Structures are given as C-alpha cells and as structure tokens.
Amino acid sequence: MRVLTWVCRALGRCRRDERGSAAVTLAFSMPLLVAGAAFGVETSYWYYEDLQMQAAADAAAYAAAIEKRAGSKEAVYTAEAKSVAAQNGYEDASGTAQVFSPPKSGKHKDAKSVEVILQETKPRYFTAIFLLTSVTVNGRAVATYQDAGSACILALHKSASKAALFSGSSTSKFKKCSVMANSSASDAVTVQGSAKLQTSCIYSAGGVSLTSGATFDECKSAQTNLPVVADPYADLAVPTASGPCRNTNGATLQAGSYCSGMSLSGTKTLQAGVYVISGGDLKINANANISGSGVVFYLTGGARVSMNGNATVKLSAATSGTYSGMLFFGDRTDTGATKNTFNGTASSLLTGAIYFASQNVQFNGNFSGQDGCTQVVGLTVEWSGNADVSKDCSKYGMRDIAATQIVKLVE
16 A cells, blocks of 8 residues: 555656646747747738739839830830839838849840849848848849731821721732721721721721721721820831932933922933932823832922822832831921822832821822832821732731730740
C-alpha cells in the first residue's frame, strides 16, 4: 500500500513537471510564432501590391495605345499612361514610370505597340527585423492596336456632315477595301441619289445615311460609333523645294520647284521625282495628255489640283523610297474650303495615294489606278465617278490603310 502511494505521488509530480516544461517552451517560442505570422502577413501584402502594380500597368498601357491609335504624339500618350496609372493607385513620386513606343523589350517591338513599366519602392515593416533593404514592386504591360479592316477611302474630318459622300449616278466597286470616316456626325458616310457603292464594309466614328445602292461584301451592315483612325501618312516627311523655279515649256518636264503653279496642256511627259507646286494651282486642261511614272506632286502655298474631265492622265507614284506609293500630297498646314478636283477619261490612271489631310477631295473621274490601285485620304471625300478600286497594292509601294483598329493587351 505504501509502495502504490509513493508511485502515484511520483507520477503526479511528473505530470506537473511536464506542464511546466510546456509552458516554458511556449513562452520561448512565442516571439518566433509572432514573427512568422507577421512575415506571412507582410509577404501577402507585397503580393497584393504587386497585383495592384500590374493592374495599373495594364490600364496605363491600354490607355496609351488608344491615344496613339488616335494619332496622338508621344507627349500626349505618355501623359495619358501616367495619369491612368495614378488613377489606379500608382504613386509616381516614389517610383519611376517609363513609357516606350516601340517597346524596348518583348515580342512586340513595333510602332503600334506601347510598353509601360512601373516601379515603386515599399518600406519593410515586421521583416525589417531580418532585412534592412526596401522592397521593390514592379509592373510591366504592353498594349497594341491591330488593323481589323483595310480602307481605300478615308475621310479625316472629325465632325463634318457627309464627310465621305457618294453621289450622282456613279457605280463604284471597292474590292477587298472599305470606306472609313472619322466624323462623329450622324451622316458621316452618306450614299445618296442613284449612286451605287459596293465595298467590303463601311466604318464610321458617327453614323451613316445609306440608300439601297450601298452593298457590302464582308460585313452584314455598316459599323458605326467606332474610334477614329489615325492619319496613315502623318509621319511622312514634307518635301523641300530645291533648285531654280521651273516652267512648263516643252514636251518633257523635270522634277523640281514650280513657283507659279503648273498649267498643263497638250502632251506632256513628266520625269520621275518630286514636283513642288506653289504660287498657283496644278491644272490639267481639257484634251491634255499627261503621263509620268515615279512622280509625286507636293502642293503648298494654297495650291490645289484641278483636273479637267476631258484630259487623259496616266500618272503613277514611285514604288520605293521616302515617297513610295504617294502620288498627290497636300500641305498639312494649308486649309480652305476649295476642293482638289480629279476628273479624267475612262483610260486615265492615277496609281498611288491622293492625300490631302487638311483639304477636301472631289473625285469625279470614271477611272482609278493600275490594277485598281488608288487610295484617297482627305479632310472630306466626295466621290461621284465610276471606278474599280482594289486593296492589295503593295507591289505599287502603297501603304495599307486601317479602316478600324482593335486595342488589346499582348504582354
């Protein structure tokens, strides 16, 4: 009996000793447990900040690409990117925001893509016990805009009624190419009267006013309320006049400066090169027979094109070099209501781009370019002539003009 009592007392004392040891162990381990929990919380916080930074970069790149698609300059789309990043929680004062177009890295190093890199330095809290260096949080995104259709007619005016107008009794077929107007007017693209227009599609930043004469090869109906398209030739350098002022005497004319305009009659052959016309209009008179290849006409100082309907004109742009594919180029700073008028006989050919970003274009001729390769980009475009126009004109050095463009994140 005494032995059992002694054993029970000994075992009870052991249990009390075990409880004391556990308490001591727990007391010593509590700082480590608290530190581990704090480290986990702080690591989760950094992960959350990283996600926020990436979201800000995504939004900033997307916004910048939209601005660039609309034709904005670097300063504008860069400012837009930084503004949108700030709206999404990015604090530029404590970091560095970088915007590149074309991107400096990745798979999309092209002029239609915008790269945004965001970086912020965050202080440590609990983990500062172990490390003194601060934490850097990064975000990178690339957005690009891609062509969703090709245009052979583009009206750049952003508010004009009937910015792209098809009228009269014309029958025009635009093969594998579309009509686009940047105007927000309800009738930005108009087909009226007995005009017939067959095209891949009609795109408009505003609305359309169409008769049954408008038919589509690729879309079911006109696409409206779309974003505006940037000027496709906005980056093209302005030609500079060189040499003495020339005249139009003789059957063969040289490229150079025509300071009193160009009035062409009879039969004339134009040699390849840049013709800078100022001080008067470029007039192609009745019954004239005008030809030339590898030529570009730059009109400045108020000069306009006036082409008589009885004239036979066969002109083509260069297929390489700075002005590849460009046939008529109007001074972008030259504005005015006067139209550039293009007429001609059924045998006439204008192969290349007709580009007047700040002026109006009236195309009345019953003709187009070689293999249907004629593009018309104007402030407004009025089309009342018969023509067969095609899209694929790369062999003539012409650019592909976007009818509409989709912005998306790609990196």
